Amino acid sequence: MRPKAFISFVGFVLLLAATWCPLLRPFGLMNWDLYDLNKPYGMVVLLISVVGIAGIVLKQYQVARIAAWLSLALVVLVYIAAIMKVNTTFSFIPFKGLAGSLAKLIKFKWGWYLLFLGPVLSVFTTPKPVADRVVI
Secondary structure (H helix, E strand, C coil): CCHHHHHHHHHHHHHHHHCCCCCEEECCCCCECHHHHCHHHHHHHHHHHHHHHHHHHCCCHHHHHHHHHHHHHHHHHHHHHHHHHHHHCCCCCCCHHHHHHHHCCEEECCHHHHHHHHHHHHHHHCCCCCCCCCCC
16 A cells, blocks of 8 residues: 555544544533534444545545545534534523523534544545556
8 A cells, every 4th residue: 555545544544533532512511422413414424434445445546535525525514513503502592691601611622633634634645546548
């Protein structure tokens, strides 16, 4: 396995592992991973990482490159959704100060670093597919 392909493989494995890492900690009571935030979305990210790993192992670099870009887009989308959800969770409370202080009790955890590091590694290190050349 080429070094760039191995680094891309590590990126997809990091993405796979990051789905179970803590992402949010509401009120200091429990840790939420990607499956606690949105189970179907977590399964899609898991499936994309498995497709990327299979693409690297089977030397189908075009499939791995598509999976890398798709996984980066999904992670950015879930991050934006998490920020919007945290900021609007207590919007039903008529007192803005109380709603804002309650929203500040929901903390983002270290799992986001892994969730972003995996796709970024995969996007920038997936080898470019070599075109079949006809030698005359």
